[in-house]
Amino acid sequence: MSKSKIVLIIPAICLSYIAFTQDTLFLTGQRKVIAKVIEIETAKVKYRKFDNLDGPIYSLDKSEVLKINYRNGTTDSFS
Numbered sequence: 204m205s206k207s208k209i210v211l212i213i214p215a216i217c218l219s220y221i222a223f224t225q226d227t228l229f230l231t232g233q234r235k236v237i238a239k240v241i242e243i244e245t246a247k248v249k250y251r252k253f254d255n256l257d258g259p260i261y262s263l264d265k266s267e268v269l270k271i272n273y274r275n276g277t278t279d280s281f282s
Contacts, residue, residue, distance in 0.1 A: 206256050209219075212230045219254055224275055225237050225239065225253045225275055226236065226238055226239055226240045226250070226253075226271060226272065227271070227272045228240070228248065228250065228263070228270075228271050228272045228275050229247070229264070229269045229271070229272070230268055230269065231267050231268075231269060235252075236250070236252070237252075238250040238261075239250060239251045239253060239256055240271060240273070241260055242280070243271075244265075245265075246264060246265055247262045247263065247264060248262065248263050248265055248268050248271070249261070250262075250263075251276055260274075263279055266281075269281060
């Protein structure tokens with residue numbers, strides 16, 4: 204395998220790994236947030252934005268969240 208092919212393959216592998224290491228919140232109004240879910244309370248969902256995992260913790264009313272797809276493949280649905 205040539206060096207140029209290896210240089211192209213490595214970033215592709217890294218990007219595919221990143222794409223599967225986050226949680227996805229599906230919100231009302233067809234909005235989507237890529238995040239790391241921190242906590243689900245009775246009325247709130249707390250998360251950190253995926254592009255700033257050391258940043259502030261955000262919260263949404265549970266009524267705004269339709270479902271959460273977790274990085275491990277499981278899903279929570281809210282109605």
